[in-house]
Amino acid sequence: MATQRVLDYLATARPEGPCLVVDLDVVRDNYRAFARALPETRIFYAVKANPSPEVLQALAELGSCFDTASVPEIEMALAAGATPDRISFGNTIKKERDIARARALGIDLYAVDCIEEVEKIARQAPGARVFCRVLADGEGAEWPLSRKFGCVPAMAINVLESARDLGLSPYGISFHVGSQQGNVEAWDRALADASMVFRTLAERGIQLGMVNMGGGFPTKYLKDVPRVDAYAQAIFGALRRHFGNQLPETIIEPGRGMVGDAGVIKAEVVLISRKSDEDNVRWVYLDIGKFGGLAETMDESIRYPIRTPRDGDAMAPCVLAGPTCDSADVLYERTPYPLPISLEIGDEVLIEATGAYTTTYASVAFNGFSPLQAIVI
Numbered sequence: 001m002a003t004q005r006v007l008d009y010l011a012t013a014r015p016e017g018p019c020l021v022v023d024l025d026v027v028r029d030n031y032r033a034f035a036r037a038l039p040e041t042r043i044f045y046a047v048k049a050n051p052s053p054e055v056l057q058a059l060a061e062l063g064s065c066f067d068t069a070s071v072p073e074i075e076m077a078l079a080a081g082a083t084p085d086r087i088s089f090g091n092t093i094k095k096e097r098d099i100a101r102a103r104a105l106g107i108d109l110y111a112v113d114c115i116e117e118v119e120k121i122a123r124q125a126p127g128a129r130v131f132c133r134v135l136a137d138g139e140g141a142e143w144p145l146s147r148k149f150g151c152v153p154a155m156a157i158n159v160l161e162s163a164r165d166l167g168l169s170p171y172g173i174s175f176h177v178g179s180q181q182g183n184v185e186a187w188d189r190a191l192a193d194a195s196m197v198f199r200t201l202a203e204r205g206i207q208l209g210m211v212n213m214g215g216g217f218p219t220k221y222l223k224d225v226p227r228v229d230a231y232a233q234a235i236f237g238a239l240r241r242h243f244g245n246q247l248p249e250t251i252i253e254p255g256r257g258m259v260g261d262a263g264v265i266k267a268e269v270v271l272i273s274r275k276s277d278e279d280n281v282r283w284v285y286l287d288i289g290k291f292g293g294l295a296e297t298m299d300e301s302i303r304y305p306i307r308t309p310r311d312g313d314a315m316a317p318c319v320l321a322g323p324t325c326d327s328a329d330v331l332y333e334r335t336p337y338p339l340p341i342s343l344e345i346g347d348e349v350l351i352e353a354t355g356a357y358t359t360t361y362a363s364v365a366f367n368g369f370s371p372l373q374a375i376v377i
């Protein structure tokens with residue numbers, strides 16, 4: 001839902017072209033909800049979800065830590081006021097010279113998922129703390145991340161043992177249960193795996209300290225999602241089940257759940273047409289599409305709520321598409337999107353819950369269209 005602050009801003013400022021408006025109050029509320037629900041857990045905001053300087057600064061002021069994937073993201077977190085001890089280099093795929101740069105900036109916490117990456121860190125950041133990412137199946141997630149990152153738990157044991165042998169500090173285990181995870185119990189299996197790695201390594205004289213439980217916390221799009229409290233309760237239950245009364249230090253890395261519902265994209269209907277006189281599905285073309293920031297409509301995975309000035313009128317299904325000359329730039333076709341029959345060319349629409357994974361996914365200038373502009377209020 002667009003907040004009244006956002007609606008008032010759009011009504012008075014009338015910004016030109018498609019743009020994302022982010023309400024910082026909502027970001028702050030989301031941070032506080034995470035902190036309240038999981039008081040013992042440190043929050044590392046996943047910078048990639050929305051790296052606007054104002055968002056990073058507001059979170060830094062509230063005490064957030066930051067999960068980064070590159071040297072520029074590390075620099076953005078530092079510029080926002082975070083000290084290096086509040087920043088992790090969480091990408092498992094890093095150039096060796098970027099590890100050296102991160103080390104020079106003071107970063108001491110690195111993700112790995114194989115021995116080859118451990119060797120790079122041992123060379124460039126001697127003595128640093130590393131955590132090993134294990135695979136999670138991503139079941140129940142609308143944007144699964146399954147195979148690309150992580151290794152099987154048995155391999156994680158060897159990875160962390162070689163980290164110790166190479167002079168690093170084997171610090172913990174991480175996983176990501178898949179983005180937009182609708183199942184509050186999804187953390188259970190991964191925490192069972194993590195506790196097995198903890199126990200096996202303890203028998204070999206390595207005491208891990210931390211479990212990084214990743215992101216996955218959802219934003220409400222069209223369907224309702226469980227509240228943060230429900231996730232916290234399920235996660236805490238799973239921690240108790242698998243770690244007993246020896247709870248490790250824990251971290252979460254919310255991205256989508258921190259900023260998704262804080263943003264609204266204002267867009268405009270450029271064309272409404274049909275492919276034949278008999279065609280009963282209208283094609284509605286907006287001034288934003290897959291290349292303008294709505295990349296998560298890939299495979300129609302994320303279905304955004306769309307508000308029009310004619311909501312309440314009779315609806316009919318539409319194919320929804322972007323303005324560029326690439327035929328892949330169609331948002332919803334397999335499952336057409338219901339929009340008012342009275343919708344007209346020139347109408348402004350609001351694409352809600354677009355605070356995460358939009359500005360950073362916009363192309364530089366495909367067909368000459370500018371990257372998605374972000375306005376933070």
Ligand SMILES: *Cc1c(COP(=O)(O)O)cnc(C)c1O
Pocket residue numbers: 046048049067090091176178179180214215216217253254255256257
């Ligand atoms: C993208 C990412 C996140 C954020 O995931 P969300 O599902 O948006 O919360 C967290 N951790 C890592 C390592 C990531 O790559």
